[in-house]
Amino acid sequence: MQLYSGWHGNGTECNDINECLTQSDICDYYAECTNSDGSFDCECDPGFAGDGFTCQDLPECDNPNTCDPQARCTELPGTFSCTCNTGWSGNGLQCRDLRECEGSDHTCHENARCIDIPGSYSCTCQTGYTGDGLNCTDVDECLVLGDFACDSNAACENSNGGYDCNC
Numbered sequence: 001m002q003l004y005s006g007w008h009g010n011g012t013e014c015n016d017i018n019e020c021l022t023q024s025d026i027c028d029y030y031a032e033c034t035n036s037d038g039s040f041d042c043e044c045d046p047g048f049a050g051d052g053f054t055c056q057d058l059p060e061c062d063n064p065n066t067c068d069p070q071a072r073c074t075e076l077p078g079t080f081s082c083t084c085n086t087g088w089s090g091n092g093l094q095c096r097d098l099r100e101c102e103g104s105d106h107t108c109h110e111n112a113r114c115i116d117i118p119g120s121y122s123c124t125c126q127t128g129y130t131g132d133g134l135n136c137t138d139v140d141e142c143l144v145l146g147d148f149a150c151d152s153n154a155a156c157e158n159s160n161g162g163y164d165c166n167c
Helices: 141-148
Strands: 007-009 014-016 031-036 039-044 048-050 055-057 071-076 079-084 088-090 095-097 112-117 120-125 129-131 136-138 155-159 162-166
Touching: 039 048, 079 088, 120 129, 141 155, 141 162
Parallel strands: none
Antiparallel strands: 007 014, 031 039, 048 055, 071 079, 088 095, 112 120, 129 136, 155 162
16 A cells, blocks of 8 residues: 555545644745645745755845945845945935035034035135134134235235225
């Protein structure tokens, strides 16, 4: 008498054994078990590859087009996550420059000019001021230029960002 695996019964009546219920670890942890008459099938979950008995996580981040060029890709079990880099906003699949200078998202001094650059910004002190753009102080042109600032018959008076010559 031949016994058929996947079935049980008294021989006059045979019933399917649901291997997916009786052997919970029959497939890989990252696979789905599907019962069929007298058998079963294991299929890897989305984001995994293999025969269902052994499943390997697919390296989605190895593809340079997975995330926006201005985002970093993080591998997760069966999937991935994209996060925009500093200075960029969006969902990671699409990132756009923050354009910090258009709002108050910059730290430039009030007497500095904000210059947007991709993913960041820079600060430059305005004419008549000196510093690193984050801190700007007035240049005393009368002191710097001396006698050359004004006519010999005029007095030089320093002002914010400039100077005046008064006769």
